[in-house]
Amino acid sequence: MELLVVLAIIATLLSLAAPRYMGSVNKAKEAVLRENLFSMREAIDKHFSDTGKYPASLNDLVTKRYMRRIPLDPIADSTTTWIVVPPADPQKGNVFDVKSGALGRSRDGDAFKDW
8 A cells, every 4th residue: 555655656746747857858959959050150150251152061161170060950850951041142152041950849939940
């Protein structure tokens, strides 16, 4: 009987803690996504400042050592889902901005692809 009471108490505590845990995991992923987007955009801007052109691809940022590696999109869990936005003038390069290719919406209701 005592064992059943203990198990019921543990189950109640877990039912309270599990939703908070999942919420904090999603919040952390969104924070990492914002930081990765900021880092890539900063590297693109530095590349443009140094060369007068935007990079031809995200890999150029790595080969020219503006970044150590292409960051992970934590929502899509991939480095290949980034959406590259070209500049208005194609003579200036290919990568003006970068956006997440992750499907879905953030906790605020905004689509990840609009960040």
